[in-house]
Structures are given as C-alpha cells and as structure tokens.
Amino acid sequence: MRMKRSTAAATAAFTVAVAIGSLTLASPASADPASGTFRTLVGVGSDTTQDVLNALAGETVNGTSYASTAVTANGAGIASYDAVDPSTGSTTANITTRQNGTSFLRPNGSGPGRAALSSSLTGTNFPVKDGTVIPGQVDFARSSGGPGVSGPGITALTYVPFARDAVGMLVKGTALANLTAAQLAEIYTSSKPITVNGQNVTPYIPQAGSGTRKFFLAAIGVQDGSLGSIVQPTQENQANGVIANDGDLMPFSAASWIAQNNGIAPDHSTTAKTGGAYLASITFSGDTTATAPVQTAAGGKLAPVEAYYNNATFGRDVYNVLPTRAIDPTSIFYNDSLYDIFVTSGAAHPAALASASSEAVIADFGFVNESYNGSVDPTKHAKFGGLEDGSSNVLPGTSTLTAAPGAGSLKISWAAPLDLGLPVTDYRAVLTGPAGTVVANKDVTAPTTSYTFTGLAAGSYSVALYADNLAGSGAAATWTGTVSAVKTASTTKASAPNTAYGQVPKVAVTVTGASVPTGKVTVKEGKTTLGTATLDKNGKASVALPRTLSVATHSLTVSYAGDSKLNASSATAKLTITKATPAVTSTAPATISHTKQAKVTVTVTATGTVPGGKVRIYEGTKIIATGTLSKGKVVITLPKLKKGKHVLHAFYTGSTTVIAKSGKSFTIKST
Known part of the structure; x- marks a missing residue:
C-alpha cells in the first residue's frame, strides 16, 4: 500500500514556501524549457545548480544560447525547471513537465526537488x-x-556527484570581512540583537527545503529548530533587497x-553587489588566517578559491539525484539515456556531463570540476538515500525460494514476501556459477514468481533472490545445488568479401x-x-x-544462438563497402x-542505386556546361558553339x- 505524504515537516516547508512567494523576488527570464516544449528527462530542485543544468540542457541562459553544447543521449535530452518561476519570481506557480501531463507546484530547493522525484x-x-499526484513527472x-x-x-535514490561548490557568507560592511564558524553559530542561534566587531547584524537564511540552508547549518553545528528568532527566511542565492545594510548577512x-x-547566470544580486555586498573570508578550524571563497582572475572576472571549495566544512559536492534502479544496467527499470548522461563508469564510459564541453560550461558557472x-x-x-515523500522506506522481507535443476538449466520459483510498506x-x-563468478543477473517485474536459467555448464550453482521495492532490496533468499547436463561448445567463423554500394553484401558463416x-x-x-539466416x-x-x-569498413559481430546440444558462439568479421562504379552515357x-x-542528355547508372550529383560537359579540359542529376538523368543546354566540329x-x-x-x-558539328 502506497503511503500519502502527511508529515508536519512537509506542511511546514510548504507554508514557508508560500510565505516567501509573497516577497518581491528578482525575476529575469532564465531557462525553463520554452512553453509547449517537453523533453525526455525532467529535472527539478536546487536553485544552486539550476542555471548550469539549464545551460547543459541547451537552453538560453542570461542571453547566451547553449544549444551547441546541449547534453543528450540516445536521442533523449534533459529539461531543467527553475526553483522559482523565471518570468515572475513566484514560488507558488505550477509547472507541467510532460505533454498532457499533470500540473504541479514548482519544487523550490533541493529538498522539494527530491520529494518531487520521490512522489513521481x-x-x-x-x-x-492534499497536493497533486504526479506519477512519472x-x-x-x-x-x-x-x-x-x-x-x-x-538505496532508493543515488546522489551522483556533479561538481564542487562552496557555501560562503554574503555580507555587507567591513566588520564582517572575516568570520568563523563559531561566530556564525552564535549569530544564527541568537534570539536577541547581536553585534560582531561592534556591528549590529541581521542574519538571513534560505527558504525551508533549501540544500544550502541544510548544508550551512550543519557546517556551523546548528539544528534547524535552534535558529534564533532574529533569523529571517529569504529565497536562496537572491541578495537583492536582502543584503542592503551594513551588518546584513x-x-x-x-x-x-x-x-x-x-x-x-541571471543576476539576482546586482543591487546588493552595487551596494557593497561581498563574500566574507572564513577562518577554518585549526587555521590562523582567513580564506576567501572567491578571487578576482584575469579580466576582472571572479573565480573559485580551490582551498575554500575543498575545505571539509564549507566546501560541498553538488549532486544530480537519480532513481537507483534506473541507472542499474542489470535492472528491468534501467534507463540507458539517464545512465549515459549522468553516470561515469570507468574510463570507458564517462558521463555526458563529464565531457570536456560540459565541464567547460560547469566551470563557467563557478563550480570546480572533479574527477x-x-x-x-x-x-x-556518491551517496545513497531513501524516498523523501513521506513513503515508508522499509525494505521487503525475504521470499521463500525453491529450485529445480534440469538438463543444462535451472528453474527457480518463489513466494512473495510479506508486504511491509x-x-x-x-x-x-x-x-553464481562453478567458478564463483556471477553467471547471470536477472531482474523480473512483480508479480512474476519463477524464472528458468538455460545454457548452463555442469557444476555447482548458487542463487541469491532479492525482493525489491522502491526503498531498496530486502535480504536474499538463497539456494545452492548442482546442474548436471552440459551443452558442448560451438565455434563460429565468418568472412565477408568487399562489396560495392548498392549490391547485396553477404557474410559467409x-x-x-x-x-x-x-x-x-x-x-x-x-x-x-x-541480417539473420x-x-x-x-x-x-x-x-x-x-x-x-x-x-566504409564495417565491424560485424556474427552470433550463433546455439541449439539443444550446442552452446552459443560468435565471431567478428570486417566488411568493406566501396563506392559503386557508374556507367555514363550521353546523347546529343x-x-x-x-x-x-544544343541539348545533351546524360544518364548515369549504377547497380542497385540511382546516382545523384553533378555532371559537367567538357570540351577538352574546359568546362562548358554543368547540370544536376535527377533520378540519374539530366538534360544540359550547351552554350552556342562556334562553327566547326566540337x-x-x-x-x-x-x-x-x-x-x-x-x-x-561525342562530336557535335556546328554549322
């Protein structure tokens, strides 16, 4: 039975989001997909990474088109929806992410983004x-x-690291130029006016559900419930109208x-910066000097200070959170496009988001790329986590497993475990086979309760059967036994002669x-x-x-599926397809x-294909007329020819x- 989200925390987050929605927020147009445009892979959540993900989706961000570096895989692109409405700045506007899909509240921040993924x-x-049901959105x-x-x-959700960021303190006033975690903890737990270096301070905190809020409070050792009454909520990473007076931070x-x-990125902090806002330096634990988060690089542009980004307290990884089963190649729910875009699996399979062009975009948006x-x-x-929509994260129980070895096969059957959530x-x-290695990893959807492994060699086998729900895998039911019947090996050989385009290539097997x-x-x-035969x-x-x-030269794999007595086998072969040789005839x-x-009719033919392209008429080495083939034929009108033979x-x-x-x-006599 699926559980409805009804926690007090969720209700509180919604209430605070509505309250922030009543504030005046800067709202330059950012990069939601254009109205009526829908893409295969939909992302929502963090304000911190929305702009760089918008760029990697190929949108126009702050007037710059990133269409040439859009990240796709297998024809699938990504759609990244902003944390707040990019046109109005509203935090209470809805989005629709699928053609004819359900309209639902725009997730504002990391926590709401993960909750929306969980609800999906x-x-x-x-x-x-009492919100909207959003399956598959x-x-x-x-x-x-x-x-x-x-x-x-x-392990419902996999937190795939994407880049390195850091949380700094945006402040105004020279008294706040250098801060410590202890000072920040005192400021953010105070329920009465507080001064730092003689300066009265006014602390602000990002909205409930913000990943930056959660990270920052953990960094200074403060619980969310311990925030002082002087701390005011505001929209994450938007300083205009907030950091306006000395002592604001x-x-x-x-x-x-x-x-x-x-x-x-769209600038929500212009007036704050113009008014003197800046990122303060922090003295890390054990250090005697303060470290600034950013520095001025060539051309007056800001750049990261890697020592700050790499600090264990204030530096942080940012993530793309994916359903674990969707990026498990052995799962029946595997999504190859999601995997190819987001997941790196050794040097042979870098994520599309880890390509050189993607990481150049990531660096432009102020992040530090990591290996x-x-x-x-x-x-x-990487990290693993549970569902965040209020659903039970209890794992399934253990199934009851039986097995029946056959002739080179093994049939397993099971009873469903107790439904605990x-x-x-x-x-x-x-x-697992006789050598102790995994022979097969088969995933089948419920309510299937049996499966047969075939084509097994003789020897001892073990089976581990896991029941999965969205929270993860339950404890395995196991069986060990012997498969006796064995198929013998087969050998496949193949060759393919060079073939001209338009003729039927053949592979001899x-x-x-x-x-x-x-x-x-x-x-x-x-x-x-x-082809098959x-x-x-x-x-x-x-x-x-x-x-x-x-x-081209084609690398072919030739596979024999095996039969009741022989195992499968395969071979490779090279097939070179050459250009076809035409016949050119002229009538004049x-x-x-x-x-x-004069008009000259030129016909170009080739076996198995109708040639296209250009035809030139030469007199000696001089081109006197040209034409373009249509269905292998063209009529070319020559210029007037001088008297005589041509x-x-x-x-x-x-x-x-x-x-x-x-x-x-051919000869034309001009009279």
Whole structure:
C-alpha cells in the first residue's frame, strides 16, 4: 500500500514556501524549457545548480544560447525547471513537465526537488497530502546536499556527484570581512540583537527545503529548530533587497555568486553587489588566517578559491539525484539515456556531463570540476538515500525460494514476501556459477514468481533472490545445488568479401561443434541487427545484409544462438563497402546551327542505386556546361558553339556512394 505524504515537516516547508512567494523576488527570464516544449528527462530542485543544468540542457541562459553544447543521449535530452518561476519570481506557480501531463507546484530547493522525484516514483501527493499526484513527472532532482533520509540498505535514490561548490557568507560592511564558524553559530542561534566587531547584524537564511540552508547549518553545528528568532527566511542565492545594510548577512553559494557577478547566470544580486555586498573570508578550524571563497582572475572576472571549495566544512559536492534502479544496467527499470548522461563508469564510459564541453560550461558557472563527476561509488563521493515523500522506506522481507535443476538449466520459483510498506516492484535473481563468478543477473517485474536459467555448464550453482521495492532490496533468499547436463561448445567463423554500394553484401558463416549445428545466425553492427539466416545441413549459412550499408569498413559481430546440444558462439568479421562504379552515357545531336544551343542528355547508372550529383560537359579540359542529376538523368543546354566540329565528353563528379567517371567522347558539328 502506497503511503500519502502527511508529515508536519512537509506542511511546514510548504507554508514557508508560500510565505516567501509573497516577497518581491528578482525575476529575469532564465531557462525553463520554452512553453509547449517537453523533453525526455525532467529535472527539478536546487536553485544552486539550476542555471548550469539549464545551460547543459541547451537552453538560453542570461542571453547566451547553449544549444551547441546541449547534453543528450540516445536521442533523449534533459529539461531543467527553475526553483522559482523565471518570468515572475513566484514560488507558488505550477509547472507541467510532460505533454498532457499533470500540473504541479514548482519544487523550490533541493529538498522539494527530491520529494518531487520521490512522489513521481511512488505516485504519492506532492508537496503535501492534499497536493497533486504526479506519477512519472520527474526523472531526476538537482540537489546541493546529501540525502534527507538514509539508513542501512536504503538505496532508493543515488546522489551522483556533479561538481564542487562552496557555501560562503554574503555580507555587507567591513566588520564582517572575516568570520568563523563559531561566530556564525552564535549569530544564527541568537534570539536577541547581536553585534560582531561592534556591528549590529541581521542574519538571513534560505527558504525551508533549501540544500544550502541544510548544508550551512550543519557546517556551523546548528539544528534547524535552534535558529534564533532574529533569523529571517529569504529565497536562496537572491541578495537583492536582502543584503542592503551594513551588518546584513546570508549563506550564499560561491558558484552562484561567481556566475551572477560574471554575467553568466541571471543576476539576482546586482543591487546588493552595487551596494557593497561581498563574500566574507572564513577562518577554518585549526587555521590562523582567513580564506576567501572567491578571487578576482584575469579580466576582472571572479573565480573559485580551490582551498575554500575543498575545505571539509564549507566546501560541498553538488549532486544530480537519480532513481537507483534506473541507472542499474542489470535492472528491468534501467534507463540507458539517464545512465549515459549522468553516470561515469570507468574510463570507458564517462558521463555526458563529464565531457570536456560540459565541464567547460560547469566551470563557467563557478563550480570546480572533479574527477569523480558521475561516480556511483560511495568511496568516490556518491551517496545513497531513501524516498523523501513521506513513503515508508522499509525494505521487503525475504521470499521463500525453491529450485529445480534440469538438463543444462535451472528453474527457480518463489513466494512473495510479506508486504511491509511499499509494494514489491521486482525480483532480482543472481546466479553464481562453478567458478564463483556471477553467471547471470536477472531482474523480473512483480508479480512474476519463477524464472528458468538455460545454457548452463555442469557444476555447482548458487542463487541469491532479492525482493525489491522502491526503498531498496530486502535480504536474499538463497539456494545452492548442482546442474548436471552440459551443452558442448560451438565455434563460429565468418568472412565477408568487399562489396560495392548498392549490391547485396553477404557474410559467409560456418558453425562447427560435436554435433551438426542447427538454428540461426545473426549479424550485427554494434547493437543494430543487419541480417539473420538459418544454418543448412552442413552448419553453413550466407547472410544477406542491406544493400544500403554506408561506404566504409564495417565491424560485424556474427552470433550463433546455439541449439539443444550446442552452446552459443560468435565471431567478428570486417566488411568493406566501396563506392559503386557508374556507367555514363550521353546523347546529343550530331549537328546544330551555330545560332542555336544544343541539348545533351546524360544518364548515369549504377547497380542497385540511382546516382545523384553533378555532371559537367567538357570540351577538352574546359568546362562548358554543368547540370544536376535527377533520378540519374539530366538534360544540359550547351552554350552556342562556334562553327566547326566540337569533341565533347560528359564527366560525372561522383557522390558519397558512387565514384566519379567520364563518359565517352561525342562530336557535335556546328554549322
């Protein structure tokens, strides 16, 4: 049974958001997707990373188009929705993220963004119990902080590190130029006016649900409930109308301050900066001197101070939060586009967001790029957390598992575990083989309660069966036993002769084994299937491929699926597609008056394709006329020819699929 969000904390966050919505907020147009534009992967949440994610989505940010560096994968692009309405500055406006989708309250900050992602997964109401049900409306959340819900085995959400930021203190007045964490803790817990270095201070704090708010309070060792009565809420990273008088101060993303001041991001702090606001230096624990968050670089632009960003107290990772199951390649809920854009898996698979062009954009927005961009490894800054929509994060119980070994196969069956909270979504069976390595990792959706592994060699096998819900995986049910029947090995060999474009390429395949192979062979290029064929009585096949394969050398994988006696096998082959050789024929009048223009009909043909492109008419080495083929033919009008004999020839200039070639000479007598 899915649980409705009804916590007091959620209600309080909504109330504060509405209160902030009544403030006058700066609202230059930012970069929500254009009205009526919908993309595959939808992100909401953090104000801190919204502008850089908007840029990486290919939007126009602060007047600069980032269309040329838009991040996509497998044809899917990202849509990043601002924390507040970019046109009005409202924090209570709705967004619609899908074609004909549900309209719901714009998530303002990291916490609401993660809650919206959770509600999108579970189908609960957002943002509170009487809010909107938003199943499938959000794919990822921007977050400037770690999980709000965590615990052993709770892995619903993966916090994928994206870049490095820091939280600084935006202040006005020279008395606040150098601060310490202890001073800030005293300021933010005070319920009566307080002075620092003789200056009365007025502290502001980002809105409830803000990742910057949560991070800052943790950094100075203050609980949210211990905030002093003099602390006033305000919209995160927007200083206009807030930092106006000496003694005013608020936590502020260093990256956001850099991007706003450098004219990269929409500037919500112009009047504050003009009035003298700046990021104070902080004396870190154990240091004797203060460190500034930013510095002035070449051209007067602001840049990060990496020592500040890397500080363990005030430096922070910012994250893109993803459903864990959606970026697990072994999961039935795997989303390859989400994985390819956000996840780095070793040097062979960098996230699209970790490309050189993406990291150049990230740096422009004031962040520091790190080698762990896209990591899902907890030892490399990734984190795991639970659902944040008020749903139960209790893991499923353990299923009851039985197994029946067969001839080279193993059938497993199970009974569903007790429903302790969220319903079971799928079952994952991990099969370990005789060598102690994982042979198969099969994920099936509930309510499926059986699966058969086939094609197994003889030996001892172990099965671990996990019941999953959105919170994570329950404890495994296990079985160990022996599979006796074994298929024998097969060997596949393949070759492919060079073929001209337009002709049918063929791959010759031979499969051998202890018995005569039966069944089919498949030829692929990458993930694309190009052709299949059935083996003959001698284990051979000729696989015809599309005649439209591009002119290039193609790396092919030839796979034999196996049969009841033989295991599968595969081979590789190179196929070179060359350009087609055309025939060029010309038809022209034998004689023509020198006062008239002759017309020459040129036909270009090639086996299996209709050539296109240009045709030139030469007299000697001089081009006297040109034309463009249409359906392999063109009629070219010549200029008036001087009296006498003219020896001409047509020359086809070729195309991407057909080589260039000259036609036979022909003579026109001009009278």
